[in-house]
Amino acid sequence: MARASGAPAGVRAAVIDGLLEVDLGPRVRAGFTTTRFNLALAAGVAALRAAWGTPLALADQVHGATVAWVTRPGPAATAGPSGLVELARVGAVRAGPDALAGAGPVGPGAGGLDGAGVSVYPACDALAAGVDGAGVSVYPACDALVAGVDGIGLVIRTADCVPVLLADPSAALVAAVHAGWRGLMAGVVNAALGALQSRGARHVRAAIGPAICADHYQVGQDLAAAAAQAGHSVSRGPDGTAHLDVAASVRAQLEAGGARIVADLRECTAESARLFSWRARRDTGRQAALIALT
Ligand SMILES: [Zn+2]
Numbered sequence: 525m526a527r528a529s530g531a532p533a534g535v536r537a538a539v540i541d542g543l544l545e546v547d548l549g550p551r552v553r554a555g556f557t558t559t560r561f562n563l564a565l566a567a568g569v570a571a572l573r574a575a576w577g578t579p580l581a582l583a584d585q586v587h588g589a590t591v592a593w594v595t596r597p598g599p600a601a602t603a604g605p606s607g608l609v610e611l612a613r614v615g616a617v618r619a620g621p622d623a624l625a626g627a628g629p630v631g632p633g634a635g636g637l638d639g640a641g642v643s644v645y646p647a648c649d650a651l652a653a654g655v656d657g658a659g660v661s662v663y664p665a666c667d668a669l670v671a672g673v674d675g676i677g678l679v680i681r682t683a684d685c686v687p688v689l690l691a692d693p694s695a696a697l698v699a700a701v702h703a704g705w706r707g708l709m710a711g712v713v714n715a716a717l718g719a720l721q722s723r724g725a726r727h728v729r730a731a732i733g734p735a736i737c738a739d740h741y742q743v744g745q746d747l748a749a750a751a752a753q754a755g756h757s758v759s760r761g762p763d764g765t766a767h768l769d770v771a772a773s774v775r776a777q778l779e780a781g782g783a784r785i786v787a788d789l790r791e792c793t794a795e796s797a798r799l800f801s802w803r804a805r806r807d808t809g810r811q812a813a814l815i816a817l818t
Contacts, residue, residue, distance in 0.1 A: 532787065532788065532789045532790060532791070533787060533788070534546050534547055534731060534786050534787025534788070535547075535787060535789070536555075539575055540555075540561060540571055540572065540575050541560055541561065542557060542558045542559070542560025542561030542562075542798075543555045543556070543557050543558075543561045543572075543814075544556045544557075544558065544733075544789065546689065546731040546786070546787035547786065547787065548689060548690075548691040548693070548698075548729045548730075548731055548786065548787075548815070549691055549692075549693035549729055550693050551674075551693055551696075551817055551818055552691045552693050552698060552815065552816070552817060552818070553575075553576045553677075553814075553815070553816050553818050554689045554691065554698075554731060554814065554815040554816070555813075555814055555815075556687060556689075556731075556733035556734060556789065556811055556812070556813050556814075557811050557812040557813075557814070558734075558798040558799060558811065559797075559798050559799065559800060559809065560798065561812075562809070572677065572814065576677060576814075576816055576818060577675070577818060581669060581671070581676055581677065581678055581679065582679040582680075582681070583666050583667065583668065583669045583678070583679070583680050583700065583702065585667055585680070585681070585682075585685075585702045585704070585707075586666060586667055587667065587702075587704050587706035587707050587710075588666075588667055588706065588707060588710045588712065589667065589668075589707060589710035589711045589712040589714075589715040590666040590667055590668070590712075590715075591666060591667075591668040591669070591670055591699075591712075591715050591716055591719045592666040592668070592669055592670070667680070667701065667702045667703070667707045667712045668680070668699055668700065668701040668702065668712055668715065668716040668719070669699060669700050670697065670698070670699040670716065670719050670720060670723070671697070671698055671699070671816075671817065672695075672696055672697050672698075672723055673696075673817070674696070674817045674818065675816065675817070675818065676816060676817075677814050677815065677816040678698060678699065678700040678814065678815050678816065679700060679812050679813070679814050680700045680701065680702040680812070680813050681702070681810035681811065681812050681813075682702055682704075682733070682735065682793075682810060682811050682813065683793060683800045683801055683802040683803075683807060683809070683810050683811065684704075684735060684736035684741070684793050684794070684801055684802055684803045684804075685702055685703060685704035685705075685707070685735060685736075685770065686702075686703040686704070686708075686732060686733070686735040686770050686771050686774045687700070687701070687702060687703075687732070687733035687734070687735070687811065687813035688700075688701040688703055688713065688716070688730060688731070688732055688733070688774060688778070688813070689701075689730065689731045689733070689813055689814075689815045690716060690717070690720060690728050690729070690730050690731075690783065690815075691728070691729050691815065691817075692720060692724075692725035692726065692727050692728050692729070693729075693817075694726075694727060695720075695723070695724045695725045695726065695727075696817055697720050697723055697724070697725045697817075698815045698816065698817050699716045699719070699720055699815070700813050700814070700815050701713060701716045702813075703770065703774050704770065705743070705747065705751065705768055705770055708756065708770055708773050708774065708777075709750070709751065709754060709756075713774055713777040713778060713781065714777055714781055717777075717778070717781040717782070717783060718781075721782075727784070728781075728782065728783040728784070729783065729784050729785075729786045730778045730783040730784065730785045730786065730787075731785070731786060731787035731788070731789075732771060732774060732775065732778075732785060732787070732788045732789065732790075733789050733811065733813050734789050734791040734792070734793050734796065734799050734811060735770060735771045735792070735793060736770075736792060736793045736794050736801065736803055736804075737769070737771070737792040737794065737795070738757070738759055738767045738768065738769035738772070739761075739767065739792075740792060740794035740795065740803065740804060741767055741768050741769070741770065741794075741803070742761070742765045742766065742767055743758075743766050743767065743768045744766070745766060747766075747768070748766030748768065751768055751773075756768065756769075756770075756773040757769040757772040757773050757776075771790070775788070793811070799811060
């Protein structure tokens with residue numbers, strides 16, 4: 525199931541080969557890469573910069589519900605050899621399932637978007653050097669990035685987990701979210717929505733990228749029980765095995781949180797030859813989900 529045929533709703537005509545661009549509104553560029561567009565290679569980064577004109581900030585996943593704000597590099601920032609952006613985390617939002625609406629305040633008062641107390645992380649050199657190669661920089665440990673400034677591309681990477689891109693063009697806010705089952709259970713989608721809404725977002729549009737489908741996502745009985753208890757979508761295979769539909773739960777959380785899903789690729793990473801899958805093939809490559817205000 526869930527294999528896309530033809531262009532899914534919300535996907536734009538290709539500008540960059542191998543990048544599935546989605547339309548999240550004016551001034552927003554957003555999309556999901558396939559195996560044909562390898563962001564781990566410098567050529568991929570260069571192609572993206574040429575098309576979008578933005579440097580990139582990359583989040584490393586922790587499979588929780590931590591959101592980081594990304595700011596434009598200040599005068600003191602040192603760009604890496606690739607010219608990619610530095611990542612400044614000005615306020616981490618750590619939200620549990622019961623504290624999702626309490627994502628704020630971040631920004632001024634809690635560090636300041638461009639003010640004091642900014643923690644600056646190393647430049648994202650790894651994107652040019654090879655994400656899985658040597659010289660990988662240390663990134664902020666978070667599952668979601670939010671930016672309220674123009675000209676910075678946010679990147680999260682997935683192989684089977686659900687990538688979500690969020691934008692409210694009228695509020696000039698964008699976010700990239702990595703939602704695996706741990707993040708789902710921890711409330712990463714709601715944490716990201718809360719982070720946007722606490723900064724003034726009122727009309728959030730969402731795009732859901734390729735992820736593993738329930739049929740191909742068998743989980744243990746303990747996780748299945750916990751997920752079912754938490755109200756997530758758990759199904760049973762013919763042999764009684766438990767299967768988790770993370771994308772379905774992400775969809776439900778987005779809609780419950782007031783976001784409008786304008787693109788939903790519904791392409792299974794385990795089934796599609798143009799996507800990486802850790803579960804199905806132990807692929808070490810990753811899809812990138814990218815978004816920027818331009
Ligand atoms: Zn599948």
